Amino acid sequence: MSDETDDPHVEVVRAVGHENITAEHASTVELTTDDWLTPAGDCIVGVEADRTPRDFSPEFREACRDADATVEATFLVDAGDEAFEQTITGRGDPDLTLLDDRSMVGRTSDYTDDERTMFVDGDGAAADLDRDLVDALADGADLTLRLAVEPGE
Template sequence: MKFKIEFSGHENIRSNHQKTIEITKESHLTPQGDCIVGVNANHACADLPQDLKEKLKNPDSKITFSIDVGEHNFTIEGKGHPDLILTHDEDIVIRKSDFVCPRTLAVKCDKASDLLPREMVSMLQDPKTKGTFTITVD
């Protein structure tokens, strides 16, 4: 099962957080939001289809996330968790830890925003840049 989320860049994207990656529906971003890689997303946790949410709650699910910006691709692998809430109206966060809150989409991910290629980060610092965040659950 695949689900795509479109998002935009923002001049304050830093992408240097060592534990999380976030995309948000919000349009405003301060430099403190150092895990955020995209704004103006067209979906948040609460908007995901119910069948996808069920698969994300399965701890045996293999979840792959792909961030595509121009010719660049960044892939992250993570795990589902039975305690996922998936109700946040604005944000999606994937985490290296196993912390769960309404914004958490996956846990035990193998990468965080600090590993996003710097060329991608530079492109995402332009508000005109568009990106795609793809969730694939096997």
């Protein structure tokens, strides 16, 4: 992946997997800065995230507040001898604040009432991720989340 840090509409978050990752949640997918995960966290696919929505550029956050914006969340998993990639696409919303300093959540619903939501109306959630990708995360693989927002016209 090329260095896209100069693109105000792209944010890259690095995290790692954890033995308790199950990715069974049907309506959300989440990354957290926490270094631990209980089995109840079935939407969480990455821990020890190096950035949070609060770290995102003002331009990125503003672009996500466009109801016609498309937000692509691409999960890149490096399992050493194998790599996996999968994208979940959602949309922006005027109510997104993207100011949380602990975690970020993508949703299949239109719920926005928190500072963690990074997109709504997603075409997938944790449960929709490829099981080989999930197994690699459960084995502690490295995860890179590439968030790209395309403002509406």
